[in-house]
Amino acid sequence: MIDVWTEKHRPDTLDKVVGQDEITERLQAFVEEESIPHMLFSGPPGTGKTTCAVALAKDLYGDEWKQNFMETNASEERGIDVVRDKIKDFARTKAINADYKIIFLDEADSLTSDAQQALRRTMEQFSDNCRFIMSCNYSSKIIDPIQSRCAVFRFNRLEEEDVKGYIQRLGHAEDFTISEDSVEAVMRVSDGDLRRVTNVLQTAAISTDEIEEEDVYSVSASLKPEEITEILEKTLSNNFIEARDQLSDLMIERGLDGQDIVSSIHREVYNLDITDQQKLELIEALGEFEFRITEGASADVQIEALMAKIAALKD
């Protein structure tokens, strides 16, 4: 057992998955029929994509799930060829007590369209004895030939009621109590992302078993990259070059993803010391820059252009 709650409390079977009732119902029907199509799971982080894939494998294969299920990441640093080799190796041998194996390919939307084409050919090559489940944040970034071969499932942000119920169950299991207000606070800082909910609670529970509202806020502040706030503050106080250096440390050394940084900045904009009109302007610019990144622009230059805009606000 691993003492990381997201893993420790990850449901073993589809009927215990939090929320996404319509999806789990469909998946359970597939398991009953023992007929699994290729699938595309699309949706924001922390909504259950990986959990559903793992639970489906466990429901379908029972004890043999580990032999018949492979999890791999499309954004493998060493390139798409490494991913394809892994898939080929895995697909070469027959499934144990089953007709086919399942390959779960995380972050499929990080692949360029050329790499996706290559992946499509690999899918076809092995579709006799393998099924693919791909996960992505945005299905629009997956090329049509792949989408059309898959059953597409859209994972929505979890309903408040589902998250609240989960928090209560977690409290039982891990021996902490949490006030009504603190639950609200958890909801606010985690944006329907169940992984973030869980991480916030686990961190808070390290120092107290009665979690209060201010615990939630201080913990969540310590969990997000503080540097983002610092970078924005430096930008506003006319230290552009320093702020830029810090951003590049975050992206190059820490290896944080550009799109994730844009999201963090997005959350911070409303806390900045600027007028509401200016906040709106920044959000508009953020939208443009985020779109450009999906178009192939480099995240660091685009984020710096945003910072340059922020720096000019105070002029």
Added chain:
Amino acid sequence: MWVKKYRPETLKDYRGASNEKKELKEWAENWEKGDKPVLLHGQAGTGKTSLVEALANDLDLELVETNASDVRTKNALKDELKEATRQASFFGGNKLILVDEVDGMSGSDRGGVSELKNIISESRFPVVMTANDAYDQKIRPLRNISRQVKLDSVHTNSINAHLKSILEQEGIDYDEGAVKRVARRAGGQMRSAINDLESVALGREKLEKQDVEQLDQRDSRQDIFDALKIIFKTTDAGNARRASDNLDEDAETFMQWVRENIPREYERPVDNEKAYYWLSKADLFNGRIRRRMSWSLMKYIYEFSTVGVALSKDEKYSGWTKYQYPSKIKKMGQTHASRKRMEEITSKIGKKLHLSPRDVKNDLPFYSHLLQHNEALSQQLELEEDETDFVRKF
């Protein structure tokens, strides 16, 4: 000319590039009709032609050299090359065909490139093409049919050693520091190092430090600094546009230089904002070009990052700005090892937790926190002690 006199005769004499030497040798030895030609690329003066000559010598192949930038028309190419690639060697042995500087073919001569491609694909003998820039759009058809071998710029130590051996063979005594200085200022180009050495040492008994000082900087960065100066100091569109003419740097490197120095020159935030507006546009176009291979958009990259950036200031800044080498390029080099480590550790943790490395990186402060408070966890995640320490730092 020392460059000619001290050309390596054999692969063994050729300094550095041991992997590339091996790769080329294996390729040439096993080549059969229908196999891919080689596109050997690397910046000027890295020794591409010398390497091919040494290869031919070693394998006892007759080397047939054509320089693509001399042979400009289709007909001329046909004559020179078709013959060579079809006819057996006059001396009865095998041949190695060298088509030098394919990226030097005149841009308008598109027919030339496709003719070249056809001739090469039907060659009876192995063909090596050389190019400074393998990603030059006009040689794309050639790149696509070739096996690419890249020669990196030559390490200063290798240059240094070669220069010393030349001086020894010439019987010229030397000061270690003086030679090192010649080696260093060559910027990885063996050819310019030897030319420099010849110009300062020929006819002397001993090469001293002060002899080297008179040497002109033959540094490719000189050009980029001039270009930056024009962009940042002018407010005239025509001038700015010409700044990127004759630059050695490719578009991406050029943008990095501009990016690095925008806030260093433009101290007024409004100017900085405008300049970044144009640079980020250039960057967007670069993304589109790479994604869709729309090379015709390339001109906009240059226009946005020269004219756009130049016209971003309301008035010129007086005074002198120290333009700096792009920190991104520097940082990528310096952090190679630690980035690799980050990738390994986050992917190791990710595997245990059904998470992607990206998820783990984003939540690194969280895992750091847990590892600090839970002794058992690092064992559960099967982390080594130094890996645990690495995460705890965040």
